[in-house]
Amino acid sequence: MRNKAVKKGQPLFDKRIILFLLSQNISLFGSSVVAFAIMWYITLETSSGVWLMMSTICSMVPQVVVSLWGGVWADRYNRKYLIMLSDSFIALATLGLAIAFWAGFRRMELLLAVSAVRSIGAGIQTPAVNAIYPQLVPKENLTKVQGVNQTLNSLLMLLAPAAGGALLATMDIAWAFMVDVVTAAFAVLIIGFIKVEKVERMDAHESIFTDLKQGIYYAFQHPLLRGIIICYAFSFFLITPAAVLTPLQVERSFGGDVWRLSAIEIVWTIGTLIGGVFVSLHGDFKDKIKTIAICLVAFGISFVLLGITGNFILYLIIMACSGFFVPIISTAETVFIQEITDPSVLGRVFSIVQIITASSMPVAILIFGPLADVISVETILILSGALLALVGIIYQRSNKAVGQ
Secondary structure, eight states: OOOTTOOTTOOSSOHHHHHHHHHHHHHHHHHHHHHHHHHHHHHHHHOOHHHHHHHHHHHHHHHHHHHHHHHHHHHHSOHHHHHHHHHHHHHHHHHHHHHHHHTTOOOHHHHHHHHHHHHHHHHHHHHHHHHHHHHHSOGGGHHHHHHHHHHHHHHHHHHHHHHHHHHHHHSOHHHHHHHHHHHHHHHHHHHTTOOOOOOOOTTTTSOHHHHHHHHHHHHHHSHHHHHHHHHHHHHHHHHHHHHHSHHHHHHHHTOOOHHHHHHHHHHHHHHHHHHHHHHHHHOOOSOHHHHHHHHHHHHHHHHHHHHHOOOHHHHHHHHHHHHHHHHHHHHHHHHHHHHHSOGGGHHHHHHHHHHHHHHHHHHHHHHHHHHTTTSOHHHHHHHHHHHHHHHHHHHHHHHHHHHO
16 A cells, blocks of 8 residues: 555655655765775776676675565565665675775775675665655656656766765775765665655565565566566666677777767766756656657667767767666656556565666676677677667567556
């Protein structure tokens, strides 16, 4: 059952949702600064692709493993307290890392261990965060609130690398770790002022393993959920070449100047920022299946264009246009799941989505990474873009009748 505090027709941004968005974006900023600081520190200290690979694995795999349990807990317990506890857990691990670095214990293994601990916290926190929105926001306002959140996320992702770089250039890395500790403390304090009830369940006394099986069964027997989960798997797999290999393409085709590599990240983020503003202002997507399909086709076309253009300025324009669709599809997919899923199962459903998104890209890069040394990145982008557009068309046609 939906939280009784959520009433149809309430203001788009009441006190609770403003505080929640503020807390989560403050937390995101601190986490992003630390993530960039760790990545750059490992890069500068080791110049090793193996260490970067290990860092990536430690940052992603624990989250995938624990997220199913995180989804169960998000449906069993008060989601507000889960978010607060996981944020505090991550902050304490990061504080311990800062203290160790100040004490002179600067082992790469310690960075990997703390990255894994932080990943576990994220695996618990993410399903709870996604599942709590329908308890705070009326159904008719979900899309616009998610659009505002996407805009704030994009803005912070634009600022976080600059903040992390400035801290590393002027201070010891331990101070970058403390940014996350401070922001997490503020986030926990802010969310503490929000009243969120536990979602009532008829099967509250089932075992955790039963909960887990019921969540998986619910997700895959629901035709619309099954369709969007399969779509997630294929789309994240095919988006990987554009997400990971474009810096390599730029270095090979246009030159390895640092400003070029920075430019593609900046224009992509600007594109997502503009897309987030668009969703906030005009994001009342009535047909979300169609919206998702259009975005996938747009991604596919943009990836093909990235593979065939020989002009770097045009390349940047295409990259920005591609980034524009990120908040649109992310918002449409998230709100669609929130609308069609029973609130008592929402945490488990989002944990399944989290597993798909967190595991598809590492699997894909194991294929596309070595392939990029055999054939050109341009060819990979053209093929993956064409397949991604096909996924969008198939998703629209196979789910349209179900959604009506």
